Amino acid sequence: MPKAKLYRFDEMTTEPQEVELPPEIFGAEVSADLLWRAVRTYLFNKRQGTASTKDRGEVSGGGRKPWPQKHTGRARHGSIRSPLWRHGGVTFGPKPRDWDLDLPKKMRRKALICALSARAQEGQIWLIDRLGFQRPRTKEAVALLSRLGLPEKTLVVVAPEEYQIPVYKSFSNIPGVDCHRADLLTAYEVLDHDAVLLTERAVEALTRRLSHAQVGA
Secondary structure, three states, X not given: OOEEXXXXXXXXXXXXXXXXXXXXXXXXXOOHHHHHHHHHHHHHHHOOOOOOOOOOOOOOOOOOOOOOOOOOOOOOOOOOOOOOOOOOOOOOXXXXXXXXXXXXXXXXXXXXXXXXXXXHHOOOEEEEOOOOOOOOOHHHHHHHHHHHOOOOOEEEEEOHHHOOHHHXXXXXXXXXXXXXXXXXXXXXXXXXXXXXXXXXXXXXXXXXXXXXXXXXX
C-alpha cells in the first residue's frame, strides 16, 4: 500500500501524519513504454511547426544567367539563387508542418497513473492539507518548500477550486517549481519534476478523474 506524509499548513512544526494513498492511482504497475508514448506526444504537440525556408524557386531575383556558359574560366552557373550561392535558396530546408500526435484518452490517463505511481515508489510524493496563502507571497512559498525538505524541481498540484491567485502566484517566481491543477495534470509534468506536493483536495480530484481508468487493461 503506497504511503506518504501528510503535513498541516497551520502546524508545520508538528510531526507529519503518515497516510495511505489510493492504490489505484499511486500503486499501479509502471509501464515505461506508455510513459515514453505520453512524453513523446506531449512534446510533439508543443511544437509550433512554423519553421520555414525558401528554396531556389521562391528566392527573388536570379532570372538572368550570371555569366556565359563558356570561355570565362569560371565555373558554370545558371542562377545566383542556386543553393551554392550566398543568399540563394536552401536545399531540403524545413517547411511548415503539423507535428500533432494523438494519444487515446484512456492511454493518457494510464500514463498519468504510471507517472504518479513511479513518484510514489521513489518516495517523492508529499501531502499537505491545504495551501492557505492569503496573498501572493513568494517568500512564504519558499519557506514552506524548505520546511518540507522538497527538492528544487517540485510540482505543486492543487484542486481546481484551490487554483487561486494567492496560491499559484506564490510559486510562479520560484525557479524549478510549478503549480498545476489536478484536472489538467499530465504525465509529462509529473515526470519533469523530482517531487510532487499535493493537497488533500488534489488527491480527491485525481481519484475522481482517474478511478475509472482500468490500469490493468
